[in-house]
Amino acid sequence: MQTNLADFIKNTPEGQEAEAILRSCVHCGFCLATCPTYQLLGDELDSPRGRIYLMKQVMEGQPVTQKTQLHLDRCLTCRACETACPSGVQYGRLIDIGRAIVEKEVPRGVADRVTRYALRRALPDSRVFSSLLKLGPLFRPLLPSALTKSLPKSLPNPNPWPPARHARTMLVLDGCVQPSLAPGINTATARVLDRLGISLIKATDAGCCGAVSYHLNAQKEGLDYMRCNIDAWWPYIEQIDAPVTGPLVEAIVITASGCGVTVKEYGHLLKGDPLYADKAARISALTKDISEVITAEFSHDNKLPIHSPPSAPKQKLSFHSPCTLQHGMQIRGTVEAILLSAGFELALVPDSHLCCGSAGTYSLLQPDLSHQLLTNKVKSLESGQPNQIVTANIGCLSHIQGGTQIPVRHWIEVLDECTHLPHS
Numbered sequence: 001m002q003t004n005l006a007d008f009i010k011n012t013p014e015g016q017e018a019e020a021i022l023r024s025c026v027h028c029g030f031c032l033a034t035c036p037t038y039q040l041l042g043d044e045l046d047s048p049r050g051r052i053y054l055m056k057q058v059m060e061g062q063p064v065t066q067k068t069q070l071h072l073d074r075c076l077t078c079r080a081c082e083t084a085c086p087s088g089v090q091y092g093r094l095i096d097i098g099r100a101i102v103e104k105e106v107p108r109g110v111a112d113r114v115t116r117y118a119l120r121r122a123l124p125d126s127r128v129f130s131s132l133l134k135l136g137p138l139f140r141p142l143l144p145s146a147l148t149k150s151l152p153k154s155l156p157n158p159n160p161w162p163p164a165r166h167a168r169t170m171l172v173l174d175g176c177v178q179p180s181l182a183p184g185i186n187t188a189t190a191r192v193l194d195r196l197g198i199s200l201i202k203a204t205d206a207g208c209c210g211a212v213s214y215h216l217n218a219q220k221e222g223l224d225y226m227r228c229n230i231d232a233w234w235p236y237i238e239q240i241d242a243p244v245t246g247p248l249v250e251a252i253v254i255t256a257s258g259c260g261v262t263v264k265e266y267g268h269l270l271k272g273d274p275l276y277a278d279k280a281a282r283i284s285a286l287t288k289d290i291s292e293v294i295t296a297e298f299s300h301d302n303k304l305p306i307h308s309p310p311s312a313p314k315q316k317l318s319f320h321s322p323c324t325l326q327h328g329m330q331i332r333g334t335v336e337a338i339l340l341s342a343g344f345e346l347a348l349v350p351d352s353h354l355c356c357g358s359a360g361t362y363s364l365l366q367p368d369l370s371h372q373l374l375t376n377k378v379k380s381l382e383s384g385q386p387n388q389i390v391t392a393n394i395g396c397l398s399h400i401q402g403g404t405q406i407p408v409r410h411w412i413e414v415l416d417e418c419t420h421l422p423h424s
């Protein structure tokens with residue numbers, strides 16, 4: 001696509017990146033059929049191609065309106081369009097750049113600003129989020145229904161974390177909301193990896209991956225969260241004058257794909273920061289989704305013992321692959337292969353490429369569209385009559401649980417259960 005970027009952006013790093021992306025789009029429209037908002041609304045401006053055109057206009061200096069902002073706000077950043085695009089258009093990067101410009105040009109109303117600010121304060125801080133969760137029953141009647149449906153009715157009680165006893169060690173990101181909503185996920189991960197001869201440890205000062213702020217157009221704040229995590233992890237990666245003793249870590253394991261896709265992009269997002277660029281690139285290279293870690297171990301013949309009673313009927317699971325896993329990180333089929341090898345039966349899930357409507361804070365900021373996507377997703381996940389629904393991201397897990405009576409869990413939890421030895 002021909003572009004003629006305006007002076008305000010032309011010679012900036014963002015401008016150059018955006019221009020290269022805009023030029024790679026050939027306007028073929030192959031992405032339209034996979035876009036959830038285009039499917040629901042049928043408006044070209046709510047499709048990837050339409051939004052790319054809107055962002056081109058913005059970057060060429062044409063007037064920016066609330067209508068422009070609305071069409072960009074309605075995008076889930078699910079990146080299904082990237083998977084479908086034959087020209088390799090990096091839509092996710094483009095919309096981050098486009099939204100940041102629009103945010104400066106179009107002032108938001110007071111209510112919208114307050115909501116976005118509150119989300120940036122409450123979600124990334126695990127202490128604030130956990131306190132709010134404990135107060136949940138008091139405030140439930142005052143909270144938006146999209147949020148109350150996703151809150152757990154009682155806090156889960158995780159299994160014990162195995163002691164660090166192996167020479168092979170990996171770090172895990174605890175993140176922000178997951179330790180409060182589902183602490184059992186990382187404990188299950190530690191238990192599974194322990195059986196594979198790997199100790200999983202946490203860096204106490206690591207926290208939110210930065211995605212919440214970054215995708216709410218507070219990019220500078222998001223980058224600061226990323227720098228904090230790099231500082232917290234670095235002593236486990238390079239032990240030069242570090243206070244940490246013990247083996248260096250082989251990998252940084254992420255159990256929420258929404259965080260994984262972000263940490264894998266630290267290198268790109270911080271490449272302009274002379275103090276952090278090299279470290280960020282190294283962190284991104286070390287970052288692995290838990291499914292990648294287990295697949296690599298299996299490929300080296302490091303297997304898990306499967307302990308399902310022979311008489312037990314096969315558990316049937318519906319797997320919801322989060323957009324951040326299948327489109328963002330382009331990891332497809334790995335979780336399914338692990339679950340099949342552990343003896344589970346997998347139900348067929350129609351339209352498995354479509355977003356569930358959770359999309360970070362989308363369910364709170366665009367509740368109507370989010371609810372329609374949830375209804376469709378639950379219908380397709382329930383259609384194979386599974387015993388349980390499993391997924392790979394805490395945001396999708398909580399959101400889908402708000403729409404179904406079938407238990408929704410992280411897939412690593414069911415793998416933990418079927419590989420659990422009586423004495424472990």
Ligand code: SF4
Pocket residue numbers: 024025026027028029030031032048049052081084085086087088089
């Ligand atoms: S499929 Fe790719 S090249 Fe075609 S219109 Fe969509 S983004 Fe552009």
Ligand code: SF4
Pocket residue numbers: 034035036037038046047048051074075076077078079080081082091
């Ligand atoms: S990221 Fe998702 S919602 Fe946004 S344009 Fe692409 S397919 Fe549509």
